[in-house]
Amino acid sequence: MSHSIEITRTTSHKTKPAVDRLGFGIHFTDHMFIMDYEAGKGWYSPRIVPYQPISMDPAAKVFHYGQTVFEGLKAYRTNDEKILLFRPQSNFKRLNRSNVRLSIPAVDADLALEALQQLVAIDRDWIPAEEGTSLYIRPFIIATQAALGVAPSTKYQFIIIMSPVGAYYAEGVHPVKIFVESDYVRAVKGGTGDAKTAGNYAAGLKAQEEAAEKGYSQVLWLDGVHKKYIEEVGSMNVFFKINGTVVTPALNGSILEGITRHSMLQLLAHWNIPVEERTLSIQEIYDAQRDGTLEEAFGTGTAAVISPIGELNWKGEKLVIGDGGTGQLSQKLYDTLTGIQTGAVADPFGWTIEVRQ
Amino acid sequence: MSHSIEITRTTSHKTKPAVDRLGFGIHFTDHMFIMDYEAGKGWYSPRIVPYQPISMDPAAKVFHYGQTVFEGLKAYRTNDEKILLFRPQSNFKRLNRSNVRLSIPAVDADLALEALQQLVAIDRDWIPAEEGTSLYIRPFIIATQAALGVAPSTKYQFIIIMSPVGAYYAEGVHPVKIFVESDYVRAVKGGTGDAKTAGNYAAGLKAQEEAAEKGYSQVLWLDGVHKKYIEEVGSMNVFFKINGTVVTPALNGSILEGITRHSMLQLLAHWNIPVEERTLSIQEIYDAQRDGTLEEAFGTGTAAVISPIGELNWKGEKLVIGDGGTGQLSQKLYDTLTGIQTGAVADPFGWTIEVRQ
Ligand SMILES: Cc1ncc(COP(=O)(O)O)c(C=O)c1O
Numbered sequence: 001m002s003h004s005i006e007i008t009r010t011t012s013h014k015t016k017p018a019v020d021r022l023g024f025g026i027h028f029t030d031h032m033f034i035m036d037y038e039a040g041k042g043w044y045s046p047r048i049v050p051y052q053p054i055s056m057d058p059a060a061k062v063f064h065y066g067q068t069v070f071e072g073l074k075a076y077r078t079n080d081e082k083i084l085l086f087r088p089q090s091n092f093k094r095l096n097r098s099n100v101r102l103s104i105p106a107v108d109a110d111l112a113l114e115a116l117q118q119l120v121a122i123d124r125d126w127i128p129a130e131e132g133t134s135l136y137i138r139p140f141i142i143a144t145q146a147a148l149g150v151a152p153s154t155k156y157q158f159i160i161i162m163s164p165v166g167a168y169y170a171e172g173v174h175p176v177k178i179f180v181e182s183d184y185v186r187a188v189k190g191g192t193g194d195a196k197t198a199g200n201y202a203a204g205l206k207a208q209e210e211a212a213e214k215g216y217s218q219v220l221w222l223d224g225v226h227k228k229y230i231e232e233v234g235s236m237n238v239f240f241k242i243n244g245t246v247v248t249p250a251l252n253g254s255i256l257e258g259i260t261r262h263s264m265l266q267l268l269a270h271w272n273i274p275v276e277e278r279t280l281s282i283q284e285i286y287d288a289q290r291d292g293t294l295e296e297a298f299g300t301g302t303a304a305v306i307s308p309i310g311e312l313n314w315k316g317e318k319l320v321i322g323d324g325g326t327g328q329l330s331q332k333l334y335d336t337l338t339g340i341q342t343g344a345v346a347d348p349f350g351w352t353i354e355v356r357q
Numbered sequence: 358m359s360h361s362i363e364i365t366r367t368t369s370h371k372t373k374p375a376v377d378r379l380g381f382g383i384h385f386t387d388h389m390f391i392m393d394y395e396a397g398k399g400w401y402s403p404r405i406v407p408y409q410p411i412s413m414d415p416a417a418k419v420f421h422y423g424q425t426v427f428e429g430l431k432a433y434r435t436n437d438e439k440i441l442l443f444r445p446q447s448n449f450k451r452l453n454r455s456n457v458r459l460s461i462p463a464v465d466a467d468l469a470l471e472a473l474q475q476l477v478a479i480d481r482d483w484i485p486a487e488e489g490t491s492l493y494i495r496p497f498i499i500a501t502q503a504a505l506g507v508a509p510s511t512k513y514q515f516i517i518i519m520s521p522v523g524a525y526y527a528e529g530v531h532p533v534k535i536f537v538e539s540d541y542v543r544a545v546k547g548g549t550g551d552a553k554t555a556g557n558y559a560a561g562l563k564a565q566e567e568a569a570e571k572g573y574s575q576v577l578w579l580d581g582v583h584k585k586y587i588e589e590v591g592s593m594n595v596f597f598k599i600n601g602t603v604v605t606p607a608l609n610g611s612i613l614e615g616i617t618r619h620s621m622l623q624l625l626a627h628w629n630i631p632v633e634e635r636t637l638s639i640q641e642i643y644d645a646q647r648d649g650t651l652e653e654a655f656g657t658g659t660a661a662v663i664s665p666i667g668e669l670n671w672k673g674e675k676l677v678i679g680d681g682g683t684g685q686l687s688q689k690l691y692d693t694l695t696g697i698q699t700g701a702v703a704d705p706f707g708w709t710i711e712v713r714q
């Protein structure tokens with residue numbers, strides 16, 4: 001099980017930012033993990049080194065052809081000073097599924113988890129303790145071969161960086177306003193939408209910018225074929241509670257299989273709340289809102305866990321959801337999941353892993 | 358007109374590769390151009406420096422969210438030792454169109470052209486003279502802000518690198534076999550298909566790999582909505598000659614507006630050959646091949662100029678085009694365009710620009 005990860009410790013620890021100024025993904029810890037790949041040689045030289053710039057040939061394929069995948073997960077500090085990772089194996093499994101789509105060689109998920117544990121342990125002092133805070137972890141792979149032919153790279157780097165992040169909801173969970181996007185498309189079946197890869201996010205920047213100008217915090221993506229069916233919201237999966245049943249778009253090849261989504265589905269099943277994973281049109285949501293059966297709506301993802309939706313704007317029609325506040329079920333899911341993640345609530349699912357310190 | 362581009366010359370010139378071992382985009386010249394961008398400050402510090410690795414924060418947005426655009430064009434050495442650039446202004450115009458889609462700040466096209474001219478002049482000895490060879494030029498922009506929030510970067514680098522490239526057709530133009538892709542999708546209307554950005558190419562790697570395993574050199578992309586209409590072939594636009602008329606897919610928002618495509622359209626108009634830019638289904642091509650009216654097919658792009666298509670494989674049906682060889686019109690277009698590019702044929706369109714040496 002020892003994968004002999006070489007460790008070089010920093011000699012100059014960075015100053016940690018004040019907890020109220022953490023933000024998201026702007027401060028990074030003292031160390032990072034790197035491992036190299038070369039065709040014929042495989043992945044080699046796993047190592048933990050001081051957080052530092054990487055040297056890239058300007059012809060590196062990642063810059064030109066976007067051959068890259070990433071993951072996002074969190075470590076939490078419990079009240080009794082344990083450190084918990086939330087479902088990290090699921091992230092490395094998904095990373096390898098993304099790798100298949102992007103023609104990137106698989107990484108050894110056990111080695112990746114071992115590296116992550118060692119890295120988190122080394123930088124454990126960076127995990128903030130305040131409610132709602134956590135350590136955001138970003139594993140990613142980039143194509144580094146310096147060659148402009150459009151073909152998979154022969155060289156890669158697998159890197160893990162970590163960032164202490166502030167409370168997403170400084171003043172308690174609160175709902176956001178979402179713009180239903182009818183022009184721009186994030187992904188389409190046959191494309192890369194179900195992989196966690198850079199191009200999907202690049203495609204969404206412009207729509208998000210335009211939505212923000214209109215006062216909306218994210219966009220709700222519709223399918224690229226009919227512009228009718230609901231896909232995701234921003235970088236989150238999306239759920240609707242209609243007449244007592246929770247409905248979320250089925251995995252269809254163009255949306256990401258969120259780990260928070262999966263956890264929500266398990267929690268709902270555990271609570272015997274009826275759930276449907278299926279095709280869901282924006283018209284159905286419109287109708288449900290009009291006839292008063294649309295009770296709640298929320299996005300799910302690692303960053304915010306749950307983001308309740310207070311208002312949808314579809315082609316200028318503003319749909320207020322419930323009373324525009326945070327729904328009861330949304331709040332309960334949020335409290336339960338964050339409780340499990342931070343060790344405050346029992347974890348009957350075996351989702352959390354304690355980091356050896 | 359002087360944009361005060363700072364120049365630092367290399368002190369150790371690299372050995373130039375033998376002309377028969379040039380390949381495509383694997384050897385790079387002695388110098389590169391770089392310019393930085395920061396929000397509030399704009400583009401600054403345009404400079405030519407020795408070709409060298411760049412230092413990137415591992416959290417740089419380009420790695421995670423693919424915020425990047427690029428261009429591709431060529432410089433040619435004429436028989437009388439002039440250096441010609443082919444339609445470089447069109448490339449910088451397209452770069453700025455791509456920038457709009459990717460929420461990247463525009464670059465000054467005049468400055469970019471000036472930088473390119475100076476860079477080519479400095480590395481002029483790298484431009485090979487042999488027939489079919491050229492200097493491939495790759496301008497690109499990458500998002501460099503170290504921040505994991507999904508939002509446009511506040512920092513960028515604009516870089517130009519150059520690579521001497523070998524003859525695409527060592528033994529004369531010859532046709533390729535193309536696989537019509539019915540599962541994977543490159544781009545869809547509302548996405549980024551009409552921008553020259555990394556994610557489009559990442560999306561295509563897997564399909565290309567699978568086509569290669571079946572013995573096909575590229576894929577022909579169909580539209581992502583109906584999987585019926587022809588879009589592009591590999592990284593080229595595509596043309597068909599049916600019953601004397603040349604047909605190419607109209608610009609529809611999901612295909613790239615190729616500069617070679619545009620040049621072909623101008624040449625064909627100049628020769629009074631009937632041309633149609635319109636929606637074109639794969640069924641129509643199938644029918645034309647079956648009834649004997651499909652005379653020629655070819656891809657167009659900067660790398661190969663023209664790539665005649667000898668065979669299409671659509672769902673297992675093999676369609677041989679013409680006699681499977683290079684069509685007469687394909688050859689004439691190739692000869693004329695490469696003639697203009699290399700100064701061997703008069704340029705009535707004002708396409709070429711001579712580089713001051
Ligand atoms: C596009 C997209 N959808 C959904 C999600 C939610 O996935 P997860 O719950 O695994 O964080 C993410 C990532 O956060 C995402 O980037």
Ligand SMILES: Cc1ncc(COP(=O)(O)O)c(C=O)c1O
Binds near residue numbers: 591
């Ligand atoms: C996707 C794609 N289509 C078409 C082309 C052809 O464009 P151009 O003729 O400007 O090289 C390219 C670039 O070469 C391309 O990348």
